[in-house]
Amino acid sequence: GAGVSQTPSNKVTEKGKYVELRCDPISGHTALYWYRQSLGQGPEFLIYFQGTGAADDSGLPNDRFFAVRPEGSVSTLKIQRTERGDSAVYLCASSLGRGVTGELFFGEGSRLTVL
Amino acid sequence: KQEVTQIPAALSVPEGENLVLNCSFTDSAIYNLQWFRQDPGKGLTSLLLIQSSQREQTSGRLNASLDKSSGRSTLYIAASQPGDSATYLCAVRPGAGNNRKLIWGLGTSLAVNP
Secondary structure, eight states: OOSOEEEOSEEEEOTTOOEEEEEEOOTTOOEEEEEEEOTTSOOEEEEEEETTEEEEOTTOOSTTEEEEOTTSSOEEEEEOSOOGGGOEEEEEEEESOTTSOOOOEEOOOEEEEEO | OOOEEEEOSEEEEETTOOEEEEEEESOOOEEEEEEEEEOTTSOEEEEEEEETTOSEEEETTEEEEEETTTTEEEEEESSOOGGGOEEEEEEEEESSSSTTSOEEOOOEEEEEEO
């Protein structure tokens, strides 16, 4: 696609529920990143994929968070047993990958609200 | 540990002014630095990317400079317009070790008044 696409744009859920957030990166971009951003803060790194594999998942806050990218394109961020503190905007970005300029292109984000 | 600071936190100017946003970083060993724009409730739009070997990049009314030795980057906006109102963030990609995690400033919130 022309840009990074994220769905849903808004998600309201109840505490304890399971949530999936989807990211469709720019076509041909091998690197994909998930960040989350709370109000008034800069983005917080969660996980980075190079192709299908998670090259760095050190930013995932705990084992309730998991992300996959089975075919090296679309990625899904999964959050189990959501808590109110998970409320944030979840941002996805892609880039051409290692060895190139490294410029990141972000989607519009998925705003998650946990009641 | 790399830290990124943006000053000022907020800026309000009349339309037409030229203005400078500042970004400073503590470790000069960077791979590149990227400036982003964020509108309220929206994602991040890449404005300019400066590689560590470059001194500046220009796009339209925007010019970003990089001085690695002093740990500074500036974003210059010429002839500001109300449509420039947004939060501007800079992010540094460290040059060593795990270079996949961008280190972010907290942003400068810009308001350009008609």
